[in-house]
Amino acid sequence: MFTGIIESTGKILKTGKHSLTIKAPELTSELKKGSSIAVDGACLTVVEKDKGSFVADVMPITFERTTLGLKKKDDLVNLELAMQGSKRFEGHVVAGHVEGTAELLGIKIVENAYHLIFRMPEELSRYVVHTGSIAINGISLTVMDVNGNEFSVGIIPHTWDNTNLQTLKAGDRVNVETDILAKYAEKLTLSNSKS
Numbered sequence: 001m002f003t004g005i006i007e008s009t010g011k012i013l014k015t016g017k018h019s020l021t022i023k024a025p026e027l028t029s030e031l032k033k034g035s036s037i038a039v040d041g042a043c044l045t046v047v048e049k050d051k052g053s054f055v056a057d058v059m060p061i062t063f064e065r066t067t068l069g070l071k072k073k074d075d076l077v078n079l080e081l082a083m084q085g086s087k088r089f090e091g092h093v094v095a096g097h098v099e100g101t102a103e104l105l106g107i108k109i110v111e112n113a114y115h116l117i118f119r120m121p122e123e124l125s126r127y128v129v130h131t132g133s134i135a136i137n138g139i140s141l142t143v144m145d146v147n148g149n150e151f152s153v154g155i156i157p158h159t160w161d162n163t164n165l166q167t168l169k170a171g172d173r174v175n176v177e178t179d180i181l182a183k184y185a186e187k188l189t190l191s192n193s194k195s
Helices: 060-065 157-161 180-194
Strands: 008-015 019-023 036-039 042-049 053-057 076-081 100-110 113-119 133-136 139-147 150-155 173-178
Touching (some): 036 053, 133 150, 150 157, 173 180
Antiparallel strands (some): 008 019, 036 042, 036 076, 042 053, 100 113, 100 173, 113 150, 133 139, 139 150
16 A cells, blocks of 8 residues: 655666566665555566666556556656555555556646646546545645546645656656545445445
């Protein structure tokens, strides 16, 4: 489990058919073989590490459903270590199970904030609500506005400067994980209505 509070960015060193090699000197001392790490919001397992980088296995379906299959050498990725039970919970519940991707439609600068507007698949839009939680490239964000399958989020300068959102341009795709609590609530509601 993760919280959507990005700890570092890493740089793609190598993409393989079933793996990614990522340079992340700030985090590798905390990793071991078998560690879970969210890479742009997708929960991956560390299979190798050295002093400054790690290798994670990636299943074909993960490459297909996320932006990880589009990554190339030197691309930045957001990284978050798995949540520790003894730490303060600062974001929202993020499972690391990316459901799909959204397209960036545009960026507006409003005073000290960056407003990003996205279009997402129709089947995910029902889980996105005004002022609700969403994870974009693994970042815990608050939805500012929703209009059909389009939504916007606001980014403060700290988040902009310390994540890979600063590299985005209109037309780029991002990983999306909607609020898992909304999906459980929907399933319970549907189950109860059938009984």
